Amino acid sequence: MRNLCMKVSYDGTDYCGFQTQPDGSTVQDALEKAIKLLTGEEVKIHASGRTDAGVHARGQVFNFITSSDIPVERWCIALNSRLPQDIIVWEAAEVPLEFHSRRSAKRKTYRYTINANQFPDLFQRRTQFHHPVKLDIAAMAEGLKHLIGTHDFTSFASRHSTKPSHIRTLYEAELVVDDSMCRPGTRDQGLIHIYVTGSGFLQHMVRIIVGTLLEIGKGRKKPGDMPAILEAKDRSKAGPTAVAKGLILWNVEYEAADENNLKSACDLPGFTVK
Template identity: 70%
Template sequence: MRNLLMKVNYDGTHYDGFQTQPQGNTIQDRLEQAILHLTGEALKITASGRTDAGVHAYGQPFNFITSSQIPLERWCLALNARLPQDIVVTEAKEVPLSFHSRRGAKRKTYRYTINGNRFPDPFQRRWQHHHPLKLDIMAMQQGLAHLVGTHDYTSFASRKSTKTSHVRTIYEAYMEIDRSMCRPGSDDQGVIHTYITGSGFLQHMVRIIMGTLIQVGERKYQADKVADILAACNRAAAGPTAVAKGLALWSVEYDEDNS
């Protein structure tokens, strides 16, 4: 028996999230079907975490135990030949039988993308939240800084969260602005990428953070208000949940021997 660790990129636009659902339209369902067609094994994969409907991923790790002796170098191409074009397996390696993609994850990074230009980009429309109105990006950055550290993030968790503790650690959070598509002489703001790295994330956590920061950017309240929202430990204190399509799981880190 072998424990294989793989990474998969996917456009989540047409899927009901990563984790298997009764209707069978998830990334996990498609991956397990591809493995079944390839090896004849009806197995369950374990992912580093779940993503919501419409959320994307660049390198979502998953692992599974297999008795197949297919060489490692053949797995990616063989699975991709059996997957839809919006799901692509990019890496495959063998790891110890004890390895677990979710329990072993040490750091996760999500990226949220806002297109702040006057007009949407038709080629990126499925991966960006278009916000053509003026944003105070500096205030958004200041608000984001209040969220770094170890805190109770109840204010930024879905009301449906079933976790016994909402304490998490955000190690790093920052914004990058790509102005390459701004029109000369226009009021285009560029494409704003927000990266948030943490020990783990609650349901809708990054999207609620972004919905709150967008309100800061719209000057509906001051950047320092984010600290008060965090301290309130009350979902009603935070902003709306930002749309799913702007969010992507960016990377997951493990101990060096399994990364």
């Protein structure tokens, strides 16, 4: 038996999330179907984390057990020829049997993109939230900084969250503006990329953070309100949940010290090690 670990990118627009569900098409379903078409095996893949309906991934990681002897370097091309065009597997490695994509993950980074130009980008409209009304971007960046550290993120979790603890750590949080597509002499503000890196994330957590930052950008909340929102541990104190399509699972990182699980995967350029 072999444990194969892979990295996949997908446009989540037409999927009901990553994880298999009773009703609706998911990314996991498509991957497992492609593996069956290739090897004849019924496998269950394990991902670094689930993504909601409409959310995308640039660097989702998954692993599965197989008895196939197909060389690891052939898997990406073989799977991609059996996958829909909005899912691409682009890294593969054979890892120790103990490796588990979710349990071994140490840090995850999400990126949310707000298109703050007057007009939407026709070619990126599936992966950006268009907000043409002027925003106070500096205030948004200031508000974001208050979330770095270890906090109880109940105010930023879905009311339907079933996690026993809402304490999470944000290691990094950054707002980056790309104004390369702004038209001179207009009210275009560019693309606002919000990057958050943490130990793990609650259901809708990043989207609620973004929704709260948008409230700050529109002047409805102040950057200094963030500590009080955290302290309240009350979902109603934060902003609305931002739409799914602007969110991308950007990267997943694994500890180099976890030698039993990562000694093979660490050699691949697509697997980041801290």
